[in-house]
Amino acid sequence: PLAAIIPLDRAGFDRLEALTRLLASLHGRSIPPDTRLTAQQRLRLRRMLQCFDGYRDGATQREIAQIVFRLARQDRQQWQDASARHAIKALLRDARAMIAGGYRALLRHRRQG
Missing domain, CATH: 1.10.10 (Arc Repressor Mutant, subunit A)
Known part of the structure; x- marks a missing residue:
């Protein structure tokens, strides 16, 4: 199994969102949009x-x-x-x-x- 370490700094929320998108992609699920860009x-x-x-x-x-x-x-x-x-x-x-x-x-x- 793959593992991820997410630093709990100010960018942690962005990293968690990116990890959620990666995980969805790896498992063939719908990928949530990246909300950082309009x-x-x-x-x-x-x-x-x-x-x-x-x-x-x-x-x-x-x-x-x-x-x-x-x-x-x-x-x-x-x-x-x-x-x-x-x-x-x-x-x-x-x-x-x-x-x-x-x-x-x-x-x-x-x-x-």
Whole structure:
């Protein structure tokens, strides 16, 4: 049998929740959601990875925006004026930072309070 040691420090509650999710997964049960991230935060992280994958595969920022934000095709001037252009730049910037080691902060992310 597997065993787990949970330190009883301030992060103990988060560790207990993570252990509950692991245990549910190991036994084929429904996995409780991770409550440390909001739905909006999870969506942004998913979009960051989508953007980076597209960029790495050679897609232009405009093509990435069409997929991620489900946009119609835009001409050059529409793209230059689009808020999605700035959003894609920010998502790519943050994805690069996450890949360069920023993911560690996500792993240490603690709920407020």
